[in-house]
Amino acid sequence: MQITSLVTGGAGFIGSHVARHLLALRHQVIILDDLSGGFTSNVPQGAIFIEGSITDTTLINEIFAQHHIDYIYHLAAYAAEGLSHFIRKFNYENNLIGSINLINAAVNNNIKKFIFTSSIAVYGTQELPLKELQKPQPEDPYGIAKYAIEMDLDNAHKMFGLDYIIFRPHNVYGPGQNIGDKYRNVVGIFMNQISKGEPLTIFGDGNQTRAFTYIDDVAPYIAASYAFAKADNQIFNIGADTENTVNDLAKEVGVAMEREVTINHLEQREEVVHAYADHSKFTEIFSPKPATTLAQGLQETAKWVTQHGARESGTFDPIEITKNLPKSWQ
Incomplete structure (x- = not known):
């Protein structure tokens, strides 16, 4: 059926x-x-x-x-x-x-x-x-x-x-991601910036951790x-079990894209600083295969980005509140 x-x-x-x-x-x-x-x-x-x-x-x-x-x-x-x-x-x-x-x-x-x-x-x-x-x-x-x-x-x-x-x-992250969205998905943002020959932008000191x-x-x-x-x-x-700082991610993305990168640190925005999760409950029920390493995943994503090229970052319209809006989003 x-x-x-x-x-x-x-x-x-x-x-x-x-x-x-x-x-x-x-x-x-x-x-x-x-x-x-x-x-x-x-x-x-x-x-x-x-x-x-x-x-x-x-x-x-x-x-x-x-x-x-x-x-x-x-x-x-x-x-x-x-x-x-x-x-x-x-x-x-x-x-x-x-x-x-x-x-x-x-x-x-x-x-x-x-x-x-x-x-x-x-x-x-x-x-x-x-x-x-x-x-x-x-x-x-x-x-x-x-x-x-x-x-x-x-x-x-x-x-x-x-x-x-x-x-x-x-x-x-991975192939098929909208790398032209400047508001979300830091891997895509970084790869799009590299594709356009721009410095990588990081909010704050870059010591935020994510998996x-x-x-x-x-x-x-x-x-x-x-x-x-x-x-x-x-x-x-x-999701992934291994956390990395955003600074470390920037270096790894540069390696995957085979480019030298420069970093432009922007003013810290309001966000959770450290966020990564336990997946033991998921593993018990779904018995997943071994996870993809960050290096492997970034290499596969970089191949796709290289094939498809950069995308222009649109600006969200309309913004409802401009107070405290990060300058790079204005």
Whole structure:
């Protein structure tokens, strides 16, 4: 019997990789994406592509009326965490209200499972490594929206029996990333700057730590999770186990791109300084293969960037709050 999965954000970075893996698992894949951060070139061959937004309830209802959808993979989001302070209305309308539209449709159409890509942004600043049992304390509107969706999914499960799986990935990079987005995804930003012969820009002293995660260590497991009954109604951190400073990342990106790099340190912005997670719960359920090293992942990403070239960085419009906006974003 044909399994049909709806992938929101499927023309974006992580979403397109998840869609590709679902096709390999012989799902019929329907992609809904408004192309605000994705590209039609990312849509894998064999998927049904619908251009539109999760904020469009009429469109969502039409999709469910026309297709018998078994699973929802919800990856659509404007994931510029730092910028979310300055686009609060946009953030909540697109990331939170749009998600609620999908949860409503999931309940009304008896979806088998709702698989949601959240973020470790929900944790905020806490004891490291971050663990699923810690109570989230998000420090920016992006993380607040993600946590609200997590809570709503739990409520929908208790009230209506909607099963879900929540993944909290972090700092994912790899081929297909929108390297032209200057507000998010530091690996892509660095590689785009190198491609354009520009210095690498780092907010603050560069001693912030993150665990940078290659896409192939995330997307296959999100795609296959629908078949893991033990994962139902659970939350999983997913990503790399090894943390690096942003300064170290800059050096590694230079090596992968085979370029000498210079660094321009900008004024420190408001952000969590150290964020990396424990993945023992994910490992116990999903038994993942050995992770890609940072050097290996950056080399594969650099190959793709070299083939496709630099992209121009657009400016988000409209910014809702300009107070305390970093100068490089003005």
